[in-house]
Amino acid sequence: MNTQPTFSERWSPVLTVRGLSVDYEADRPVHAVREVDLALGRGEILGLAGESGCGKSTLAYAVNRLLRPPAHVVGGEVVFHHADGAETDVFALDGEQLRRFRWNRLAMVFQGAMNALNPVLTVRAQLEDVIRAHEPATDRRERGRRCAELLELVGVDPRRLDSYPHELSGGMRQRVMIAMALVLRPDVLFMDEPTTALDVVVQREILAEITRLRAELGFAVVFITHDMSLLLEISDRIAIMYAGRVVEEGGTERLRRTPLHPYTLGLLRSFPSLTGDPTGLHGIPGRTPDLAESLDRCAFAERCPYRREVCDGEQPPLVAHPDSPAGADGRAACHAHDPSRYGTAPPESLLRGEFRPIEESEVIR
Amino acid sequence: MTYLRRKILFYLVAAWIAITVNFAIPRMMPGNPVDILLARLQQGGATVLPQSRRALETALGRSGDGNVLVQYFEYLGNLFTGDLGVSVTYFPTPVLTVLGQALPWTLVLVGVSTLLAFVLGVGVGTFVGWHRGTWLDGVAPTTTFLSAIPYFWLALILLFLFGSFWQVFPLAGGYDYDTTPGLNAEFLLSALHHAVLPGLTIVFSSVGAWMLGMRNMMVSTLSEDYVLTAEAKGLRSRRIMLAYAARNAVLPSIAGFAISLGFVVSGSIVTEAVFSYPGVGYVLLQAVQNNDYPLMQAIFLVITLTVLGANLAVDLLHSVIDPRTRKAE
Numbered sequence: 001m002n003t004q005p006t007f008s009e010r011w012s013p014v015l016t017v018r019g020l021s022v023d024y025e026a027d028r029p030v031h032a033v034r035e036v037d038l039a040l041g042r043g044e045i046l047g048l049a050g051e052s053g054c055g056k057s058t059l060a061y062a063v064n065r066l067l068r069p070p071a072h073v074v075g076g077e078v079v080f081h082h083a084d085g086a087e088t089d090v091f092a093l094d095g096e097q098l099r100r101f102r103w104n105r106l107a108m109v110f111q112g113a114m115n116a117l118n119p120v121l122t123v124r125a126q127l128e129d130v131i132r133a134h135e136p137a138t139d140r141r142e143r144g145r146r147c148a149e150l151l152e153l154v155g156v157d158p159r160r161l162d163s164y165p166h167e168l169s170g171g172m173r174q175r176v177m178i179a180m181a182l183v184l185r186p187d188v189l190f191m192d193e194p195t196t197a198l199d200v201v202v203q204r205e206i207l208a209e210i211t212r213l214r215a216e217l218g219f220a221v222v223f224i225t226h227d228m229s230l231l232l233e234i235s236d237r238i239a240i241m242y243a244g245r246v247v248e249e250g251g252t253e254r255l256r257r258t259p260l261h262p263y264t265l266g267l268l269r270s271f272p273s274l275t276g277d278p279t280g281l282h283g284i285p286g287r288t289p290d291l292a293e294s295l296d297r298c299a300f301a302e303r304c305p306y307r308r309e310v311c312d313g314e315q316p317p318l319v320a321h322p323d324s325p326a327g328a329d330g331r332a333a334c335h336a337h338d339p340s341r342y343g344t345a346p347p348e349s350l351l352r353g354e355f356r357p358i359e360e361s362e363v364i365r
Numbered sequence: 366m367t368y369l370r371r372k373i374l375f376y377l378v379a380a381w382i383a384i385t386v387n388f389a390i391p392r393m394m395p396g397n398p399v400d401i402l403l404a405r406l407q408q409g410g411a412t413v414l415p416q417s418r419r420a421l422e423t424a425l426g427r428s429g430d431g432n433v434l435v436q437y438f439e440y441l442g443n444l445f446t447g448d449l450g451v452s453v454t455y456f457p458t459p460v461l462t463v464l465g466q467a468l469p470w471t472l473v474l475v476g477v478s479t480l481l482a483f484v485l486g487v488g489v490g491t492f493v494g495w496h497r498g499t500w501l502d503g504v505a506p507t508t509t510f511l512s513a514i515p516y517f518w519l520a521l522i523l524l525f526l527f528g529s530f531w532q533v534f535p536l537a538g539g540y541d542y543d544t545t546p547g548l549n550a551e552f553l554l555s556a557l558h559h560a561v562l563p564g565l566t567i568v569f570s571s572v573g574a575w576m577l578g579m580r581n582m583m584v585s586t587l588s589e590d591y592v593l594t595a596e597a598k599g600l601r602s603r604r605i606m607l608a609y610a611a612r613n614a615v616l617p618s619i620a621g622f623a624i625s626l627g628f629v630v631s632g633s634i635v636t637e638a639v640f641s642y643p644g645v646g647y648v649l650l651q652a653v654q655n656n657d658y659p660l661m662q663a664i665f666l667v668i669t670l671t672v673l674g675a676n677l678a679v680d681l682l683h684s685v686i687d688p689r690t691r692k693a694e
Contacts (some may be wrong), residue, residue: 064596064597066593066596069498098599099599099601100599101597101599101602102596102597102598102599102600102665103597103598107597108594108597109591110594111590112589113639115588115590115591116591116593116594117590117591118591118594118595118608118609118612118613119591119593119613119688119689120612120613120686120688120689121608121609121612122688122689125608127602129595129598129600129608130598130599130600133598133599133601133604134599164688165691166688177594180594180598197581
């Protein structure tokens with residue numbers, strides 16, 4: 001499935017997020033993204049998963065400088081690494097600089113392509129707009145040629161250039177959006193739930209298209225979804241978000257086989273596997289914490305079957321756990337893998353990958 | 366283009382129905398124009414001879430009698446030859462002449478000011494909506510205040526201030542009687558001078574509504590994904606504002622514009638009454654006061670046809686700016 005060779009030797013970052021925090025201004029500010037550290041390698045597909053409201057879309061919007069009031073960045077930085085080694089501080093860009101940077105290096109495919117296309121302009125006009133805004137010297141014929149080429153690239157008949165969005169099917173619209181994102185050959189593509197509104201067959205096709213295009217053009221993808229099974233299939237690396245933080249991050253295979261964080265475990269147990277045990281299907285009872293709280297504890301503690309006293313008192317750092325079954329691959333924010341804090345070795349059942357939801361809260365003392 | 370043909374056919378049928386209704390209504394109304402005219406002549410001090418009735422009946426077209434169908438076709442025929450009867454108020458001037466003199470005044474004055482108010486309102490609304498959340502939001506309540514003032518009162522105040530107090534603009538009429546109506550600079554300037562005050566009141570009283578509607582539509586359109594996409598695409602803000610936000614936000618206003626264009630002829634009654642402007646509204650007022658059925662009938666017909674014409678124009682405009690309306694195959 002993953003045709004990507006092991007990227008560990010060639011891994012070089014294309015985008016680095018450090019300590020990024022985003023608040024939604026309100027009477028009690030909502031801390032939607034909290035001190036997120038994340039690095040995206042050149043050409044890799046990073047899956048960003050988590051349930052609704054965990055801050056994954058907000059993170060993507062912040063990195064793309066698309067937050068609108070009342071949301072605003074309260075801390076952190078985003079650095080874009082050019083292929084030649086130069087760096088761009090994304091948050092320092094302003095006005096015309098920002099406009100030129102946009103779509104050129106980072107492009108985005110939005111949730112629900114139904115609404116991401118302007119209903120009163122033809123596909124051609126919307127594609128050409130990008131060229132006209134970034135490469136004003138391009139003449140009409142060249143623009144037309146490139147637009148036709150792009151549609152062909154994503155598997156849409158170029159005759160569709162003169163169609164309006166309402167004349168296209170949902171899948172075609174999403175393909176057009178992908179074509180639009182690729183106009184300037186960006187290095188990073190953010191895809192926010194790109195297949196959520198589509199039926200499974202079309203969803204398949206789009207995913208295959210993304211994988212194919214990635215292999216062909218070599219861009220990196222940040223793939224945002226709540227659909228774990230889909231992520232396991234498409235990503236090289238996965239980051240799991242919970243209550244505004246990344247709680248676990250690592251290679252897809254490792255994450256599937258030996259998830260460290262109980263929340264990751266819970267997510268993996270909450271969808272059926274075609275080949276696996278059909279009885280081991282669970283939900284994660286409980287609700288996400290109030291994001292207006294400052295949370296100086298583990299945000300997942302009240303839903304966690306493995307919680308101990310320390311989980312209620314201290315925020316677990318997102319660090320590597322070399323002694324765990326995961327080894328050096330990835331990081332997890334969980335006290336259970338740190339015996340000095342947890343007080344005891346990680347529970348056997350956690351290492352076995354068991355997630356038994358707790359009905360009533362019981363703290364292991 | 367099949368869309369165009371279908372639209373025009375639809376409007377032709379609508380016009381035919383309107384014309385037919387216009388034929389039927391006066392025939393169902395009580396009263397007899399000949400009696401009214403005779404009474405008026407008598408009041409005026411003229412001697413009414415027995416033959417007069419017969420003569421008037423012939424003049425007004427009652428002599429033919431015949432059945433309704435014959436009358437109907439005669440009416441249609443007269444309509445096409447421009448024979449709309451003789452006005453009672455301005456007896457014996459034909460209705461067509463009366464209308465021909467009044468219509469241009471109204472069409473130009475109310476038409477131009479309605480268009481001006483629309484363009485101005487939508488333009489300012491686009492700008493204010495685009496800069497939502499800034500001090501510009503304060504503009505909206507000001508214009509709402511203007512729209513809230515009763516129209517005739519605003520007209521009277523303006524008339525008092527500019528016409529009577531400062532005497533910048535004339536108090537009444539459509540042009541200076543010293544000038545000769547026609548295409549000469551003197552007359553046109555005088556007509557413009559007379560049109561400023563009534564035009565301003567129309568613009569003042571309606572621009573606020575256009576602005577507010579457009580501003581609000583802009584704000585809701587700006588939260589659409591395609592505007593966000595446009596921003597992410599790194600387009601210039603002018604392009605985003607006009608082609609992505611305003612072009613979508615203006616659609617409801619266009620529909621509203623169709624309705625107000627339809628009122629160009631009929632909605633001018635108060636304006637023309639206050640400013641004694643020689644337009645259709647003023648003539649209609651006279652016609653109603655004098656039971657002038659032929660004139661009223663003709664004016665109603667003109668109003669109906671303007672509404673239809675304005676709707677057709679806006680329908681076509683709508684199909685140009687909103688491709689989704691074109692596809693109703």
